[in-house]
Amino acid sequence: MITFENISKVYGTKKQPITALDDVSLTVKKGTIFGVIGYSGAGKSTLVRIANLLERPSDGKVFIDDVDLTTLSKTKLRQKRNNIGMIFQSFNLLQTGTVYENIALPLKLTGIPKKEIKERVKKYINVVGLEDKLHAYPSQLSGGQKQRVAIARALAHEPSVLLCDEATSALDPDTTDSILNLLEQINNDFGITILLITHEMHVVQKICHEVAVMEQGKVIEQGSILNIFTEPKTETTKRFVHSLFNEQVPESILKDLKLDGKVITMSYVGDASGDPALALVSKKFDVYPSILSGRITQLKGEPYGRLVVHLKGSDEEVELSINYLKEKGILVKGYNNEVDINAS
Amino acid sequence: MLANIKEFIDEWGIDVWQSVIETFQMVGISLTISISIGLPLGVLLVLTRPTKALENKYIYQILNTIINIIRSVPFIILLFFILPFTKLIVGTSIGVQGVIVPLVVYTAPYIARLMESALLEVNKGVIEAYEAMGIKTRHIVWSVLVREARPSIVLGLTIATIGLIGATAMAGLVGAGGLGDLAYRYGHLRYEVDVMYVTVFILIVLVQGLQSLGNALAARLKKD
Ligand SMILES: Nc1ncnc2c1ncn2[C@@H]1O[C@H](COP(=O)(O)OP(=O)(O)O)[C@@H](O)[C@H]1O
Ligand SMILES: [Mg+2]
Numbered sequence: 001m002i003t004f005e006n007i008s009k010v011y012g013t014k015k016q017p018i019t020a021l022d023d024v025s026l027t028v029k030k031g032t033i034f035g036v037i038g039y040s041g042a043g044k045s046t047l048v049r050i051a052n053l054l055e056r057p058s059d060g061k062v063f064i065d066d067v068d069l070t071t072l073s074k075t076k077l078r079q080k081r082n083n084i085g086m087i088f089q090s091f092n093l094l095q096t097g098t099v100y101e102n103i104a105l106p107l108k109l110t111g112i113p114k115k116e117i118k119e120r121v122k123k124y125i126n127v128v129g130l131e132d133k134l135h136a137y138p139s140q141l142s143g144g145q146k147q148r149v150a151i152a153r154a155l156a157h158e159p160s161v162l163l164c165d166e167a168t169s170a171l172d173p174d175t176t177d178s179i180l181n182l183l184e185q186i187n188n189d190f191g192i193t194i195l196l197i198t199h200e201m202h203v204v205q206k207i208c209h210e211v212a213v214m215e216q217g218k219v220i221e222q223g224s225i226l227n228i229f230t231e232p233k234t235e236t237t238k239r240f241v242h243s244l245f246n247e248q249v250p251e252s253i254l255k256d257l258k259l260d261g262k263v264i265t266m267s268y269v270g271d272a273s274g275d276p277a278l279a280l281v282s283k284k285f286d287v288y289p290s291i292l293s294g295r296i297t298q299l300k301g302e303p304y305g306r307l308v309v310h311l312k313g314s315d316e317e318v319e320l321s322i323n324y325l326k327e328k329g330i331l332v333k334g335y336n337n338e339v340d341i342n343a344s
Numbered sequence: 345m346l347a348n349i350k351e352f353i354d355e356w357g358i359d360v361w362q363s364v365i366e367t368f369q370m371v372g373i374s375l376t377i378s379i380s381i382g383l384p385l386g387v388l389l390v391l392t393r394p395t396k397a398l399e400n401k402y403i404y405q406i407l408n409t410i411i412n413i414i415r416s417v418p419f420i421i422l423l424f425f426i427l428p429f430t431k432l433i434v435g436t437s438i439g440v441q442g443v444i445v446p447l448v449v450y451t452a453p454y455i456a457r458l459m460e461s462a463l464l465e466v467n468k469g470v471i472e473a474y475e476a477m478g479i480k481t482r483h484i485v486w487s488v489l490v491r492e493a494r495p496s497i498v499l500g501l502t503i504a505t506i507g508l509i510g511a512t513a514m515a516g517l518v519g520a521g522g523l524g525d526l527a528y529r530y531g532h533l534r535y536e537v538d539v540m541y542v543t544v545f546i547l548i549v550l551v552q553g554l555q556s557l558g559n560a561l562a563a564r565l566k567k568d
Contacts, residue, residue: 052476081478092473096492096567106474109483139568150473157477 002028002051002161002195007060009046009217020046021057022217028195028210030065033187033300035204035225036197037240038214044197047214048165051195052084053077064161082110085154085192089166091146093138093153099125100134103153110157124152127189128182144175151182155190162186164196168203180206201244205229205299213237225300230267230331245306249292249335261312263292263335266325268305277328278309281321287313289321308335356539359526364546366521369440370512374447375505381452382504383497385411386459387485397481411453419450419511423518443512443520451508458500462493495566502558506551523547 009021020043028034038044049055050062053069062069064084072080093102100121107117125131128148138146147167154162164183168176184207187194198204204211204225211228213221213236221228221237232238249263257263266278278289294307311318325332385407391397392404417425423446430437430445466489474484490497513524523543531540 054472054476078478078480081476084476086473086476088469088473090467090469092467092469094470094488094492095467096494096565105487106477106479109474109479109487110477137567154477163476 001030001063001065001193002026002034003061003063004047004050005061005063007047007050007057007062009043009050009055010058019217021050023060024214024217024219026212026219026222028193030193031187031191032209033184033194033196033207035208035211036195036214037199037201037204037211038197039199039236042214043217044199044214045165046217048086048163048195048197051161051163052081052086082157083159083161085157085159085162087147087150087154087162087164087167089169091138091143091150091170093146093149095138098135098137099130099141099149102138102149103156106153107156120156120158121152124155127155127186128152142175143171144179147171147175147179148182151179151186155186155192159192161193161195164194166198167196169198169200176203177206183207201240205244205297207300209300213240226269226302226304229299229304230269244297245293245295249308254335257292257310257312261287261310262315262318262322263308263310264322265333265335266305266307266309267331267333268329269299270302277325277330278307281311281324284324285313285321286317287311287321352538352542356530356536356542359530360539360542360546363521363523363526363543366440366515366525367509367512367523370443370447370515370520370522371505371508373440374444374451375501375508377444377448378451378455378504378508379501381448382455383459383490385452385456386463387489389456389460390463390489391481391485397484407456411456414449414453415457419446420514420517422446422450423514438519440515440520442518443515447508447511447515450511451504454507455501455504458504459493459497462496462500463489465496466492495562498558498562498565502554502562505554505558509547509550509554 004024004026007021007024008019010017010019012018024043024047026034026036036044036047046055050057051064053062057070064080067080069077069080094105097105103121103124104117107120112120121134125134128151130145130148130152133141133145133149138149141149162183167183168179171179180203183194183196186192187207196203196208208225211223211225212219213228213234215234215236220234221232228237229241232241254263278291281287282289288311290310290312292308292310294305296303296305298304311321313321322332389404389407392400392407394401394404414422423443426446426449427437429449430442433445434441436442470492471484471488474488479487512520512522513528515522516525516528523546527540527543530536531543
């Protein structure tokens with residue numbers, strides 16, 4: 001478990017303070033994957049670096065498994081850090097060491113016995129699937145493989161918590177997905193609590209149980225992944241959700257369509273697919289639905305679909321159709337290029 | 345031609361050999377001492393820098409200033425300037441023994457600077473990763489910082505060694521001999537140009553060889 005309690009961080013001088021974090025409180029429950037998303041400069045890295053005190057907060061407390069790190073002595077903090085894994089955007093491996101050395105050396109330096117080191121390297125290199133690269137140097141590995149080594153290095157300390165600072169931001173989409181799958185597997189198999197920060201919505205969407213959205217050093221929205229997707233409250237969150245669906249409909253087309261009927265956004269969770277419902281709507285009511293844009297995506301655990309639909313017909317029939325869709329458990333909202341607005 | 349070479353070796357062989365040995369002695373001894381002073385100083389410079397692990401304005405500034413002052417004095421001046429200091433330390437200010445002290449005073453700060461820049465090149469992210477894993481600072485210094493900097497350290501030491509060979513040329517002024525002294529005394533003062541050519545040739549081969557060796561070693565250590 002990770003708990004941030006009223007964390008503030010101010011950089012710069014007294015005359016020109018830069019507030020990186022402003023009274024942030026968050027709890028990452030044991031065994032969950034928690035995502036913090038925000039644009040560049042929002043304070044995400046500062047936050048995650050406070051979780052192991054690479055950065056000291058100006059104010060507030062940070063707990064890992066109920067131990068307040070800010071009160072620990074230097075030695076105690078060092079010991080505690082053995083228990084907090086961290087991976088980075090730039091992998092941060094020893095260039096001059098093989099994969100084996102990269103995993104083994106930190107273990108050796110923390111006083112793990114030789115025999116145990118061998119066993120652990122073997123175990124965790126298997127977990128990340130790089131058995132055949134043990135004697136390669138980082139320069140001979142791809143980005144994804146380097147991140148796997150970094151993950152093995154972190155896991156080898158058998159931490160209870162893993163911090164990920166933009167761990168997939170330097171990777172291409174396919175590699176990103178494979179690393180995210182690995183993180184999810186680690187979370188499942190070892191029950192390691194994961195705090196990850198990112199500026200990319202699809203990272204959060206794929207593996208996080210819970211999400212916090214940050215802006216200008218503050219947490220502006222927080223909730224389950226489903227909640228954030230279906231009921232985004234702030235502009236920033238809406239923009240992040242939009243970034244994933246890219247459902248912009250050209251303004252000129254929109255104008256024409258609105259003359260005759262209504263443009264709506266339908267979203268639904270699970271297998272209650274929107275398509276059959278739409279087919280029924282066109283049968284039951286005097287409307288002609290046409291799909292302008294649509295996508296189904298995998299949220300942590302369940303599929304989530306969104307369609308932008310034009311319902312052509314009289315106001316009355318369109319209204320009846322919308323009510324029918326809502327009865328079917330589909331979330332219906334009006335459509336607007338900028339943000340979602342409520343239809344009713 | 346062959347007869348000429350034989351004649352030269354008969355006449356000068358022993359002197360040249362003697363000078364080579366003296367140069368090697370001076371370089372070897374003062375390099376060893378300079379590294380054991382310069383490397384820790386380089387580490388200290390990096391660690392006491394603003395925002396670094398052992399940040400300390402005073403130590404950093406004082407070290408910085410002393411190194412700059414020594415580095416701005418040409419060796420030939422340093423040699424005489426610190427005569428009393430030399431005498432205090434080794435009891436004499438002449439001979440190989442007498443020249444080691446000024447050579448070290450001249451080279452150690454240079455090595456400290458070279459080490460500093462080699463260590464500063466090390467990816468800060470790696471150091472941070474090790475801090476995050478709870479590794480002790482002294483372990484990070486030796487197992488990460490110095491280890492990762494090895495290729496640059498080797499190149500830096502190559503440069504320092506070549507500079508040191510140059511400096512030993514002036515050692516003759518305090519009676520320490522060496523190749524430079526030989527070239528100067530016989531080649532220049534007594535117009536034995538052959539001796540001068542041969543010494544210069546040996547020096548060139550020495551410097552070339554060292555640089556190639558340094559480059560090769562650095563390339564081997566660098567794993568990319
Ligand atoms: N060491 C630092 N010194 C001064 N300002 C910093 C430092 N680190 C971060 N900041 C500032 O704090 C803010 C948040 O930075 P950061 O946490 O890196 O954001 P993010 O990771 O969300 O992009 C930015 O305005 C950044 O310029
Ligand atoms: Mg960042």
